[in-house]
Amino acid sequence: MRDPSFFKEAAYEHAAKFLEVMSWMARAAAEESVHRITLLSQSERDLILTRWNDTAREVPAGTLPGLFEAQVARTPDAVAVVFEGTELNYAGSSKLSGAEVSAGPAGGDAVCS
Template identity: 45%
Template sequence: VERIDILPAAERGYLLEELNRTEAAYPSERCIHELFEAQVRRTPEAVALVHENERLSYGELNARANRLA
């Protein structure tokens, strides 16, 4: 299946390379949990996670993480 070319080369390149160029600078002196909590403070109601039919905002996800911790 890996060798079957379903998509034209240009479209395959676009999907696999162009759309995946998501590299972004971030403050590497901060831990990931600090960056997440900063995002919670900025946008607590924004959707942070979608799984099947469930959506969690940053605030809800942070509350769940804090309960787990």
């Protein structure tokens, strides 16, 4: 559990930011655009745009079907898909995906590219 003073500090920071925005609005000319208001501090902006948005990950080489087949070989009995309470393991989903690919899309099927 967090120290209760943490919430007081966060509330004070929020109130200070609110007062800063209200002060800007009071000083702003009527024709000034609202989009000029800076709601985030530079550290908050950096946190959101840089640290939280850092999605760089090691990606294995290969194609998606190849990676899927490798997963099937490693864990054929593991659950791959759950839909409306029905589970399908990797071995079963591999057979299904192969059948679907060979059959091709039917009329009215959505096809993503």
